[in-house]
Amino acid sequence: xxxxxxxxxxxxxxxxxxxxxxxxxxxxxxxxxxxxxxxxxxxxxxxxxxxxxxxxxxxxxxxxxxxxxxxxxxxxxxxxxxxxxxxxxxxxxxxxxxxxxxxxxxxxxxxxxxxxxxxxxxxxxxxxxxxxxxxxxxxxxxxxxxxxxxxxxxxxxxxxxxxxxxxxxxxxxxxxxxxxxxxxxxxxxxxxxxxxxxxxxxxxxxxxxxxxxxxxxxxxxxxxxxxxxxxxxxxxxxxxxxxxxxxxxxxxxxxxxxxxxxxxxxxxxxxxxxxxxxxxxxxxxxxxxxxxxxxxxxxxxxxxxxxxxxxxxxxxxxxxxxxxxxxxxxxxxxxxxxxxxxxxxxxxxxxxxxxxxxxxxxxxxxxxxxxxxxxxxxxxxxxxxxxxxxxxxxxxxxxxxxxxxxxxxxxxxxxxxx
Numbered sequence: 001x002x003x004x005x006x007x008x009x010x011x012x013x014x015x016x017x018x019x020x021x022x023x024x025x026x027x028x029x030x031x032x033x034x035x036x037x038x039x040x041x042x043x044x045x046x047x048x049x050x051x052x053x054x055x056x057x058x059x060x061x062x063x064x065x066x067x068x069x070x071x072x073x074x075x076x077x078x079x080x081x082x083x084x085x086x087x088x089x090x091x092x093x094x095x096x097x098x099x100x101x102x103x104x105x106x107x108x109x110x111x112x113x114x115x116x117x118x119x120x121x122x123x124x125x126x127x128x129x130x131x132x133x134x135x136x137x138x139x140x141x142x143x144x145x146x147x148x149x150x151x152x153x154x155x156x157x158x159x160x161x162x163x164x165x166x167x168x169x170x171x172x173x174x175x176x177x178x179x180x181x182x183x184x185x186x187x188x189x190x191x192x193x194x195x196x197x198x199x200x201x202x203x204x205x206x207x208x209x210x211x212x213x214x215x216x217x218x219x220x221x222x223x224x225x226x227x228x229x230x231x232x233x234x235x236x237x238x239x240x241x242x243x244x245x246x247x248x249x250x251x252x253x254x255x256x257x258x259x260x261x262x263x264x265x266x267x268x269x270x271x272x273x274x275x276x277x278x279x280x281x282x283x284x285x286x287x288x289x290x291x292x293x294x295x296x297x298x299x300x301x302x303x304x305x306x307x308x309x310x311x312x313x314x315x316x317x318x319x320x321x322x323x324x325x326x327x328x329x330x331x332x333x334x335x336x337x338x339x340x341x342x343x344x345x346x347x348x349x350x351x352x353x354x355x356x357x358x359x360x361x362x363x364x365x366x367x368x369x370x371x372x373x374x375x376x377x378x379x380x381x382x383x384x385x386x387x388x389x390x391x392x393x394x395x396x397x398x399x400x401x402x403x404x405x406x407x408x409x410x411x412x413x414x415x416x417x418x
Contacts, residue, residue, distance in 0.1 A: 039092065041091065043091075044067075044088065047087075060087060060089065063089060067081055079091065079093055079094070112308060113196055113307070113308055113371050114305060115368075116164070116342050117366070118366055119302075120302040121299060122154070122157050122300040126156055144297055146213040147216055147294075149213060151274060151280055152272060153300045154279070154280045155273055158277065159195070159276075159303065161188040162187060163187060166190050167190065167337070169334075169337050171186050175190075191304070192277070196279070197276070200222070200274040200279075201219055201220060201222070201227040201272070201273050202271065202272050203228070203265060206268030214269075218230070220274070224271070227271065231260050245261045245262050245264070246267070247269075248268060248269065257271070278301070279301050279303045279374060281301060281375060282294075283297040340390055343368065346390065347382050347390045350384030365381040365383075366382060367382070
Protein backbone atom coordinates (compact mmCIF):
# COMPACT_ATOMS: atom_id res chain seq x y z
CA UNK A 1 0.00 0.00 0.00
CA UNK A 2 1.49 3.36 -0.99
CA UNK A 3 2.13 6.13 1.55
CA UNK A 4 -0.40 8.41 -0.12
CA UNK A 5 -3.04 5.73 -0.07
CA UNK A 6 -2.33 4.97 3.58
CA UNK A 7 -2.70 8.66 4.34
CA UNK A 8 -6.14 8.65 2.77
CA UNK A 9 -7.05 5.62 4.83
CA UNK A 10 -5.87 7.34 8.02
CA UNK A 11 -8.69 9.82 7.50
CA UNK A 12 -11.23 7.04 7.69
CA UNK A 13 -9.81 5.52 10.84
CA UNK A 14 -9.96 8.91 12.54
CA UNK A 15 -13.65 9.12 11.70
CA UNK A 16 -14.44 5.67 13.02
CA UNK A 17 -12.48 5.78 16.23
CA UNK A 18 -13.29 9.35 17.20
CA UNK A 19 -16.94 8.48 16.69
CA UNK A 20 -16.52 5.89 19.43
CA UNK A 21 -15.09 8.40 21.88
CA UNK A 22 -17.95 10.76 21.13
CA UNK A 23 -20.73 8.19 21.44
CA UNK A 24 -19.52 6.28 24.47
CA UNK A 25 -20.47 9.10 26.83
CA UNK A 26 -24.17 9.84 26.62
CA UNK A 27 -25.10 13.48 26.99
CA UNK A 28 -26.69 13.16 30.42
CA UNK A 29 -25.04 15.92 32.49
CA UNK A 30 -26.28 16.37 36.05
CA UNK A 31 -25.94 19.72 37.74
CA UNK A 32 -25.14 19.08 41.38
CA UNK A 33 -25.28 22.71 42.42
CA UNK A 34 -21.87 22.46 44.14
CA UNK A 35 -19.82 25.60 44.55
CA UNK A 36 -16.31 24.87 43.29
CA UNK A 37 -14.56 28.21 43.71
CA UNK A 38 -17.56 29.81 42.07
CA UNK A 39 -17.74 27.11 39.39
CA UNK A 40 -19.90 24.08 38.58
CA UNK A 41 -19.69 20.30 38.73
CA UNK A 42 -21.02 17.97 36.03
CA UNK A 43 -21.53 14.21 36.12
CA UNK A 44 -21.57 12.24 32.86
CA UNK A 45 -22.93 8.72 32.61
CA UNK A 46 -21.48 6.23 30.13
CA UNK A 47 -24.13 4.35 28.18
CA UNK A 48 -23.91 1.63 25.50
CA UNK A 49 -24.78 2.50 21.91
CA UNK A 50 -25.19 0.46 18.71
CA UNK A 51 -21.58 1.34 17.78
CA UNK A 52 -20.26 0.67 21.32
CA UNK A 53 -22.42 -2.06 22.86
CA UNK A 54 -20.39 -2.25 26.11
CA UNK A 55 -19.01 0.57 28.23
CA UNK A 56 -15.44 -0.47 29.05
CA UNK A 57 -12.91 1.13 31.42
CA UNK A 58 -10.67 1.88 28.42
CA UNK A 59 -13.52 3.74 26.70
CA UNK A 60 -14.15 5.81 29.83
CA UNK A 61 -10.42 6.62 30.01
CA UNK A 62 -10.49 7.78 26.37
CA UNK A 63 -13.53 9.92 27.11
CA UNK A 64 -11.74 11.52 30.08
CA UNK A 65 -8.83 12.44 27.81
CA UNK A 66 -11.24 13.93 25.25
CA UNK A 67 -12.97 15.99 27.95
CA UNK A 68 -9.61 17.28 29.15
CA UNK A 69 -8.95 18.59 25.65
CA UNK A 70 -12.36 20.31 25.66
CA UNK A 71 -11.69 22.03 29.00
CA UNK A 72 -8.27 23.16 27.74
CA UNK A 73 -10.02 24.75 24.75
CA UNK A 74 -12.41 26.52 27.16
CA UNK A 75 -9.45 27.99 29.01
CA UNK A 76 -10.62 26.56 32.35
CA UNK A 77 -7.98 26.86 35.07
CA UNK A 78 -7.23 23.64 36.99
CA UNK A 79 -10.29 21.57 36.02
CA UNK A 80 -11.03 18.53 38.19
CA UNK A 81 -11.78 15.57 35.89
CA UNK A 82 -11.89 12.06 37.26
CA UNK A 83 -13.74 8.76 37.20
CA UNK A 84 -16.48 8.84 39.85
CA UNK A 85 -17.70 5.25 39.23
CA UNK A 86 -16.99 2.43 36.79
CA UNK A 87 -19.08 4.18 34.13
CA UNK A 88 -19.24 7.81 35.33
CA UNK A 89 -17.04 10.88 34.96
CA UNK A 90 -17.04 13.81 37.38
CA UNK A 91 -16.02 17.22 36.03
CA UNK A 92 -15.34 20.24 38.25
CA UNK A 93 -14.97 23.57 36.42
CA UNK A 94 -13.73 26.36 38.72
CA UNK A 95 -14.79 29.94 37.97
CA UNK A 96 -17.24 28.89 35.21
CA UNK A 97 -20.44 30.92 35.50
CA UNK A 98 -22.41 29.82 32.42
CA UNK A 99 -23.39 26.23 33.24
CA UNK A 100 -25.40 25.60 30.07
CA UNK A 101 -22.54 26.72 27.87
CA UNK A 102 -20.06 24.56 29.79
CA UNK A 103 -22.30 21.52 29.36
CA UNK A 104 -22.62 22.13 25.64
CA UNK A 105 -18.92 22.68 24.97
CA UNK A 106 -17.48 20.02 27.28
CA UNK A 107 -20.00 17.23 26.80
CA UNK A 108 -21.02 17.49 23.16
CA UNK A 109 -20.01 14.76 20.71
CA UNK A 110 -16.90 15.56 18.68
CA UNK A 111 -17.88 16.71 15.20
CA UNK A 112 -15.82 14.90 12.61
CA UNK A 113 -16.25 15.53 8.88
CA UNK A 114 -14.60 14.69 5.54
CA UNK A 115 -14.15 17.24 2.74
CA UNK A 116 -13.00 17.05 -0.86
CA UNK A 117 -10.35 19.71 -0.35
CA UNK A 118 -9.43 21.75 -3.43
CA UNK A 119 -12.94 22.63 -4.73
CA UNK A 120 -14.09 23.90 -1.33
CA UNK A 121 -11.42 26.45 -0.38
CA UNK A 122 -12.19 30.17 -0.54
CA UNK A 123 -9.15 32.02 -1.84
CA UNK A 124 -10.84 35.40 -1.35
CA UNK A 125 -14.20 36.85 -0.29
CA UNK A 126 -16.82 34.66 -1.98
CA UNK A 127 -14.17 33.31 -4.36
CA UNK A 128 -13.64 29.54 -4.37
CA UNK A 129 -10.32 28.12 -5.53
CA UNK A 130 -10.37 26.78 -9.09
CA UNK A 131 -9.06 23.20 -8.76
CA UNK A 132 -7.81 23.27 -12.37
CA UNK A 133 -5.33 26.06 -11.56
CA UNK A 134 -4.58 25.23 -7.94
CA UNK A 135 -1.71 22.97 -8.99
CA UNK A 136 0.32 25.90 -10.34
CA UNK A 137 0.02 28.16 -7.29
CA UNK A 138 -0.52 25.70 -4.41
CA UNK A 139 -3.19 28.10 -3.11
CA UNK A 140 -5.27 25.57 -1.15
CA UNK A 141 -2.33 24.83 1.13
CA UNK A 142 -1.74 28.45 2.16
CA UNK A 143 -3.56 29.07 5.45
CA UNK A 144 -4.54 32.51 6.74
CA UNK A 145 -2.44 33.35 9.79
CA UNK A 146 -5.00 35.62 11.47
CA UNK A 147 -8.28 34.21 12.78
CA UNK A 148 -9.85 37.65 12.36
CA UNK A 149 -8.85 37.82 8.69
CA UNK A 150 -10.18 34.29 8.14
CA UNK A 151 -13.51 35.09 9.78
CA UNK A 152 -13.70 38.36 7.84
CA UNK A 153 -13.26 36.41 4.59
CA UNK A 154 -15.84 33.88 5.72
CA UNK A 155 -18.32 36.64 6.57
CA UNK A 156 -18.15 37.86 2.97
CA UNK A 157 -18.61 34.41 1.40
CA UNK A 158 -21.65 32.36 0.43
CA UNK A 159 -22.09 28.66 -0.40
CA UNK A 160 -23.11 27.46 -3.84
CA UNK A 161 -25.25 24.52 -4.93
CA UNK A 162 -23.49 22.10 -7.28
CA UNK A 163 -24.02 18.67 -8.81
CA UNK A 164 -21.41 17.26 -6.42
CA UNK A 165 -23.68 18.13 -3.49
CA UNK A 166 -26.11 15.36 -4.51
CA UNK A 167 -25.37 11.94 -2.90
CA UNK A 168 -23.41 9.43 -4.96
CA UNK A 169 -26.50 7.21 -5.27
CA UNK A 170 -28.49 10.13 -6.69
CA UNK A 171 -31.38 12.13 -5.23
CA UNK A 172 -34.16 10.22 -3.52
CA UNK A 173 -37.46 9.79 -5.35
CA UNK A 174 -39.20 11.82 -2.67
CA UNK A 175 -36.90 14.79 -3.22
CA UNK A 176 -37.22 14.57 -7.01
CA UNK A 177 -41.00 14.60 -6.64
CA UNK A 178 -40.91 17.39 -4.06
CA UNK A 179 -39.10 19.71 -6.46
CA UNK A 180 -40.74 18.41 -9.65
CA UNK A 181 -37.36 17.35 -11.03
CA UNK A 182 -35.92 20.88 -10.84
CA UNK A 183 -32.18 20.15 -10.75
CA UNK A 184 -31.17 23.49 -9.24
CA UNK A 185 -33.64 23.12 -6.38
CA UNK A 186 -32.53 19.53 -5.81
CA UNK A 187 -28.89 20.63 -5.64
CA UNK A 188 -29.83 23.46 -3.28
CA UNK A 189 -31.65 21.01 -1.02
CA UNK A 190 -28.64 18.71 -0.74
CA UNK A 191 -26.21 21.61 -0.45
CA UNK A 192 -28.14 22.71 2.66
CA UNK A 193 -28.33 19.13 3.91
CA UNK A 194 -24.54 18.74 3.67
CA UNK A 195 -23.95 21.70 5.97
CA UNK A 196 -22.67 20.71 9.40
CA UNK A 197 -23.61 23.95 11.19
CA UNK A 198 -25.76 27.07 10.89
CA UNK A 199 -24.69 30.71 11.17
CA UNK A 200 -21.59 31.26 13.33
CA UNK A 201 -21.04 34.49 15.31
CA UNK A 202 -17.60 35.65 16.50
CA UNK A 203 -16.86 38.49 18.93
CA UNK A 204 -13.54 40.32 18.42
CA UNK A 205 -12.14 43.02 20.65
CA UNK A 206 -10.75 46.30 19.31
CA UNK A 207 -7.43 46.08 17.48
CA UNK A 208 -4.61 46.32 20.06
CA UNK A 209 -2.51 48.59 17.85
CA UNK A 210 -1.85 49.93 14.36
CA UNK A 211 -1.69 47.21 11.69
CA UNK A 212 -2.64 44.58 14.30
CA UNK A 213 -5.61 42.25 13.99
CA UNK A 214 -8.37 42.20 16.61
CA UNK A 215 -8.28 39.28 19.04
CA UNK A 216 -11.12 36.82 19.56
CA UNK A 217 -13.12 37.35 22.76
CA UNK A 218 -15.82 34.75 22.24
CA UNK A 219 -17.29 32.40 19.65
CA UNK A 220 -18.25 30.87 17.47
CA UNK A 221 -21.84 30.69 18.67
CA UNK A 222 -25.10 30.16 16.81
CA UNK A 223 -26.90 33.34 17.92
CA UNK A 224 -26.13 36.85 19.18
CA UNK A 225 -27.69 35.94 22.53
CA UNK A 226 -25.40 32.94 22.98
CA UNK A 227 -22.34 34.89 21.90
CA UNK A 228 -22.96 37.73 24.35
CA UNK A 229 -24.45 35.65 27.18
CA UNK A 230 -21.61 36.47 29.60
CA UNK A 231 -22.57 40.15 29.32
CA UNK A 232 -26.35 39.75 29.23
CA UNK A 233 -26.22 37.48 32.30
CA UNK A 234 -24.56 40.25 34.32
CA UNK A 235 -27.18 42.79 33.27
CA UNK A 236 -30.09 40.42 34.00
CA UNK A 237 -28.88 39.71 37.55
CA UNK A 238 -30.14 43.00 38.90
CA UNK A 239 -27.14 45.20 38.31
CA UNK A 240 -27.41 48.90 37.54
CA UNK A 241 -28.74 49.88 34.14
CA UNK A 242 -25.75 50.24 31.82
CA UNK A 243 -24.93 53.64 30.36
CA UNK A 244 -25.25 53.98 26.58
CA UNK A 245 -22.15 53.65 24.43
CA UNK A 246 -21.59 53.71 20.65
CA UNK A 247 -20.92 50.41 18.88
CA UNK A 248 -18.82 49.58 15.84
CA UNK A 249 -20.38 50.72 12.57
CA UNK A 250 -20.44 47.44 10.64
CA UNK A 251 -20.92 45.00 13.51
CA UNK A 252 -23.48 42.22 13.67
CA UNK A 253 -25.72 41.98 16.78
CA UNK A 254 -25.93 45.78 16.82
CA UNK A 255 -29.23 45.99 18.73
CA UNK A 256 -28.03 43.72 21.53
CA UNK A 257 -24.66 45.47 21.78
CA UNK A 258 -26.44 48.82 21.93
CA UNK A 259 -28.71 47.64 24.75
CA UNK A 260 -25.71 46.38 26.73
CA UNK A 261 -23.97 49.76 26.56
CA UNK A 262 -21.07 49.99 29.03
CA UNK A 263 -21.93 46.53 30.40
CA UNK A 264 -21.01 44.99 27.05
CA UNK A 265 -17.62 44.08 25.57
CA UNK A 266 -14.89 46.74 25.25
CA UNK A 267 -15.78 49.73 23.11
CA UNK A 268 -14.79 49.14 19.50
CA UNK A 269 -15.48 45.40 19.65
CA UNK A 270 -16.96 43.84 16.51
CA UNK A 271 -19.22 40.87 15.87
CA UNK A 272 -18.79 39.04 12.54
CA UNK A 273 -21.15 36.38 11.19
CA UNK A 274 -19.99 33.50 9.01
CA UNK A 275 -23.15 32.28 7.23
CA UNK A 276 -24.50 28.76 7.15
CA UNK A 277 -22.70 26.79 4.44
CA UNK A 278 -19.30 28.41 5.11
CA UNK A 279 -16.79 27.36 7.77
CA UNK A 280 -13.56 28.66 9.27
CA UNK A 281 -11.40 25.68 10.20
CA UNK A 282 -8.01 25.48 11.86
CA UNK A 283 -4.97 24.16 10.02
CA UNK A 284 -3.43 20.88 11.13
CA UNK A 285 -1.63 21.20 14.47
CA UNK A 286 2.14 21.01 14.51
CA UNK A 287 3.73 17.83 15.87
CA UNK A 288 3.98 17.88 19.65
CA UNK A 289 1.62 20.83 20.14
CA UNK A 290 0.12 20.96 23.62
CA UNK A 291 -3.66 20.62 24.09
CA UNK A 292 -5.42 23.95 23.74
CA UNK A 293 -2.67 25.43 21.54
CA UNK A 294 -4.23 27.59 18.78
CA UNK A 295 -3.84 26.14 15.27
CA UNK A 296 -0.99 27.50 13.13
CA UNK A 297 -3.43 29.09 10.66
CA UNK A 298 -6.95 28.95 9.27
CA UNK A 299 -8.84 28.06 6.09
CA UNK A 300 -12.22 29.27 4.90
CA UNK A 301 -14.13 26.42 3.27
CA UNK A 302 -17.51 25.70 1.80
CA UNK A 303 -19.23 23.40 4.28
CA UNK A 304 -19.86 20.53 1.84
CA UNK A 305 -19.16 17.52 4.03
CA UNK A 306 -18.85 14.26 2.07
CA UNK A 307 -18.71 11.88 5.04
CA UNK A 308 -19.02 11.98 8.82
CA UNK A 309 -17.92 9.65 11.60
CA UNK A 310 -21.29 7.89 11.51
CA UNK A 311 -20.49 6.52 8.03
CA UNK A 312 -17.74 4.22 9.35
CA UNK A 313 -18.15 0.99 11.33
CA UNK A 314 -16.27 -1.86 13.02
CA UNK A 315 -12.81 -0.32 13.53
CA UNK A 316 -10.37 -2.90 14.95
CA UNK A 317 -6.70 -3.03 15.88
CA UNK A 318 -5.38 -6.25 14.30
CA UNK A 319 -2.30 -7.67 12.59
CA UNK A 320 -1.59 -8.34 8.93
CA UNK A 321 -0.46 -11.65 7.38
CA UNK A 322 3.12 -11.09 8.46
CA UNK A 323 2.08 -10.42 12.05
CA UNK A 324 2.64 -6.67 11.88
CA UNK A 325 0.05 -4.52 13.67
CA UNK A 326 -2.53 -2.65 11.62
CA UNK A 327 -5.99 -1.12 11.94
CA UNK A 328 -8.95 -2.30 9.88
CA UNK A 329 -12.48 -0.96 9.47
CA UNK A 330 -15.56 -1.09 7.28
CA UNK A 331 -17.98 1.42 5.79
CA UNK A 332 -21.69 1.72 6.03
CA UNK A 333 -23.31 1.31 2.62
CA UNK A 334 -23.80 5.06 2.33
CA UNK A 335 -20.26 5.72 3.53
CA UNK A 336 -18.74 3.37 0.96
CA UNK A 337 -20.69 5.01 -1.88
CA UNK A 338 -19.69 8.47 -0.74
CA UNK A 339 -16.04 7.56 -0.23
CA UNK A 340 -15.79 5.85 -3.61
CA UNK A 341 -17.41 8.79 -5.40
CA UNK A 342 -15.28 11.38 -3.59
CA UNK A 343 -11.97 9.60 -4.18
CA UNK A 344 -12.90 9.05 -7.83
CA UNK A 345 -13.56 12.79 -8.28
CA UNK A 346 -10.27 13.59 -6.55
CA UNK A 347 -8.31 11.11 -8.68
CA UNK A 348 -9.95 12.36 -11.88
CA UNK A 349 -8.87 15.93 -11.13
CA UNK A 350 -5.32 14.71 -10.58
CA UNK A 351 -5.28 12.81 -13.88
CA UNK A 352 -6.57 15.88 -15.74
CA UNK A 353 -4.04 18.31 -14.31
CA UNK A 354 -1.71 19.82 -16.93
CA UNK A 355 1.37 21.16 -15.19
CA UNK A 356 3.57 23.88 -16.71
CA UNK A 357 7.17 22.85 -17.40
CA UNK A 358 9.24 22.78 -14.24
CA UNK A 359 6.26 22.43 -11.89
CA UNK A 360 6.81 19.73 -9.23
CA UNK A 361 4.69 16.65 -10.09
CA UNK A 362 3.35 16.59 -6.53
CA UNK A 363 1.45 19.81 -7.31
CA UNK A 364 -1.01 17.71 -9.32
CA UNK A 365 -2.01 15.74 -6.23
CA UNK A 366 -5.55 16.36 -5.01
CA UNK A 367 -6.52 16.03 -1.38
CA UNK A 368 -9.08 14.66 1.04
CA UNK A 369 -9.37 16.48 4.36
CA UNK A 370 -10.81 15.45 7.67
CA UNK A 371 -11.69 17.90 10.42
CA UNK A 372 -12.45 17.31 14.08
CA UNK A 373 -14.33 20.12 15.80
CA UNK A 374 -13.47 22.35 12.84
CA UNK A 375 -9.73 21.68 12.88
CA UNK A 376 -7.87 19.62 10.30
CA UNK A 377 -6.51 16.37 11.71
CA UNK A 378 -5.32 15.02 8.37
CA UNK A 379 -4.95 16.33 4.82
CA UNK A 380 -4.01 13.41 2.61
CA UNK A 381 -3.52 12.91 -1.10
CA UNK A 382 -5.26 10.32 -3.25
CA UNK A 383 -2.64 8.68 -5.48
CA UNK A 384 -4.26 8.97 -8.92
CA UNK A 385 -1.41 6.99 -10.50
CA UNK A 386 -2.24 3.89 -8.46
CA UNK A 387 -5.94 4.66 -8.15
CA UNK A 388 -7.11 6.51 -11.29
CA UNK A 389 -10.73 5.52 -10.53
CA UNK A 390 -10.51 6.34 -6.84
CA UNK A 391 -10.72 3.85 -3.97
CA UNK A 392 -13.73 1.56 -4.04
CA UNK A 393 -13.89 0.64 -0.35
CA UNK A 394 -16.08 -2.46 -0.81
CA UNK A 395 -13.81 -4.53 1.42
CA UNK A 396 -13.17 -1.74 3.87
CA UNK A 397 -9.73 -0.27 4.43
CA UNK A 398 -6.69 -0.61 6.65
CA UNK A 399 -3.58 1.19 7.83
CA UNK A 400 -0.35 -0.80 7.43
CA UNK A 401 3.31 -0.25 8.37
CA UNK A 402 2.43 1.36 11.70
CA UNK A 403 5.48 0.03 13.56
CA UNK A 404 5.49 -1.76 16.91
CA UNK A 405 2.41 -3.00 18.73
CA UNK A 406 2.88 -0.22 21.29
CA UNK A 407 3.01 2.36 18.51
CA UNK A 408 -0.13 0.87 16.99
CA UNK A 409 -1.90 1.01 20.34
CA UNK A 410 -0.76 4.60 20.87
CA UNK A 411 -1.97 5.55 17.39
CA UNK A 412 -5.35 3.91 18.01
CA UNK A 413 -5.73 5.77 21.30
CA UNK A 414 -4.77 9.10 19.76
CA UNK A 415 -7.22 8.56 16.93
CA UNK A 416 -10.01 7.67 19.34
CA UNK A 417 -9.61 10.91 21.25
CA UNK A 418 -9.07 13.00 18.14
